[in-house]
Amino acid sequence: MKLLNVKAVLDRDKGMQLTGHDAEVMKILGYDEVLKDLDDKSTSYAILSHRWVTEVNYEEMIGLAVMEPRTKDRIRGRSGYMKIIKSCEQAMKDGYTWLWIDTCCIDKRSSAELTEAINSMYRWYRDSQMCYVFLNDVDDWAFPAKQDFSRLGWVNGWPEWFSRGWTLQELIAPRKAEFFNKRWESIGTKEDLASVLEEITRIPESVLRDGRVLRSIASSERPCVAQIMSWAADRKTTRVEDRAYSLLGLFGVNMPMLYGEGPKAFQRLQLEIIRASSDHSILAWSPKGRFGMHKSVLADNPSCFRGYHDIQELEPHRFIAELEHGIRWLGLDAATNLSRLMGLQRGADSSQLFRFDVTNLGIQMSLPVCPQQDQDALSTKYFKAMLPFHDHYGNLVTIDLQCRGHSFCRR
Template sequence: MRLLDVKGVLDREKVIQETGAQIKIFENLHDRSEKYAVPSHRWGKDEDEVNYDEMTQLMGMAEPARNEIRRRAGYEKIIKSCEQAKKDGYRWIWIDTCCIDKRSGAELSEAINSMYQWYQESQKCYAHLNGVCGTFFPREQDLSKFAKANGWPEWFSRGWTLQELIAPKQVEFFNKDWVPIGDKGSLAETLEKITRIPINVLRDGVNPRHFCVAQLMSWAADRKTTRVEDRAYSLLGLFGVDMPKFYGEGKKAFQRLQLEIIQRYYCDHSIFAWNSKRQFGWLGDVLADDPSYFRGCHDVEKVELNQFVDEIMNYPQNRLGIARSPGRGSLVCLRSRGHTFRQQLAVFPLTNVGIQICLPVIPHRDSESVFRAILACRDYYGNLITIDFKSL
């Protein structure tokens, strides 16, 4: 992990015009006991940020080039972050714009895989809300000020800032002028309203992986990333999975992410619940195309398999939204093979022709060729969730 030496950066800034002055500002540290801070910010245009190469070569540049970099908004964020870290007593700081040498594909991949952990192990995260001008954190939606982000600061609409809000123990918010305006603990109720992330995750540090896949996905539903692939890559740490990065693969990245999650989150049927309200019509795919498909899943809860099997044996069809239809069949009696059925529900292996899964099925009241499979998860009203399948 490459960290910036806070004192080195600030000392260098004092002598930046002196010819021949050289100050080491980066250090590769492997000692996990080192304490460090991290900033979280809305990235500007690439030409506004300062990368690793520019930070390392700054002292050796000709004065016009050096001054151009120092005038950038991205450089100001680095200096302000270091000043705040120094004020809080931290020697080290990790900044995503300049601590990763993005010319190295291996280093970039490692950083993406490790980023959630790096934020989690930080002592404090400085969230810079560049669009907030006042000295108070906004408590209500304001479309006149934040029209591009559903009435809230744009920081809350970005893909990567989701993990940067959840992972760190402490998050302190700053306005555009780097004036502190609150922290994650004291603002937890407002943050829950903005993000729909449960307050016990925000305030008490409850591990988000205690929630089902569909609910975790719903937290990312309204967020955006500049590159399509980052819709998936920005969620790797939240789900604790790893996979190769292929910029250029587009939406395939999110498909691969779901397959990785299926292999890690055993027995969690909620990953298939994204179309439980049939809001996307008949799409013919068991996996979602994008996190936005999970927008309505913030109240979905996983049902443990033992409870699910016991419940499904006596579950009335009308609670599944299926009217009794003479001659159309009913739920198969599972009592005689309950143990075997539990085992079948517990795994859904990936095969060369798709996902193999065993689910209880009931007939659809409107179509002879469509059946409803029952998932081991329930909605806000306590009903087990069903999804439609068409027989071939």
């Protein structure tokens, strides 16, 4: 990763402010390299999380000192440049030599470098010693502890930083984070603000305090897929593909960046999650009032998971017990159906419930289903499939399926 040399950036800025003899001395002495390739594992560095405004890119950052005066003054006048300087000052104050800022530490002219950065970004935030969170629309001395709908630019009564897609991983991944207002005054740490942050984001306080629970996609302590997706349900990104790309690190998966593919990026993300996990909650999403047949069993975007932040996974034996109760309650052919359930309960066939196969024909899996009678289309078969999860009210989470030949679609 490319990191800013904090002292070199500040020395260069100081040199550009000088005139006359002092400026000539600075030119003779020269400036240290402002950006350097280093290893995130062995380097101690701070990192910045922020909402983009008028930023300074990689090319401008490395060439600033040799630009003609008018261009140089225009770049140094941007709010994004002042953010870099203030971040470097804070890093130097805290004893850090190196700092990473996404806007100027990635050469986005290189598609290979951009892809590597996006796939590595969660790790970079996780490996940082400190994350500075800059809230450019907060001018108070204290962190906002309640919604304020009168604030211009705030979203849902909270600072805009909480509504952006990329800042989700930037909140969870770092071990330590400190929040700053628009004047770069500290207004609290992630640890001290964990309960307020949970109220704002619905991310459990345990995850905010220790993001390591997300490291293993198969961990028993890890929140289910639908819960993690729900955290991103109300977040936006400038590019539609970034709604998927910004979630890669949270699910521990990687994939190529294909800007221009649009919503297909989120489909690809879900397929990568399925390949790495047997979590059925990836199917626990709502069609949001859409009627008729849905083209896929997968969701269109994270917003489909809104409201699924509190579903609870059921252990196999408990799930099967609830299915048995459901079969009797529905008055189905208990003798036939219960014989199938007994095999699952003994464990002989239980692996069927936790296996996904992704093929060129679609996703193949086994789910318990109940037939549904449709009076308007007697020739079409409808089913209600049951997932091993409880909703907010303690009911089994179900999805509606429509049979199409040898396959099924969401209804």
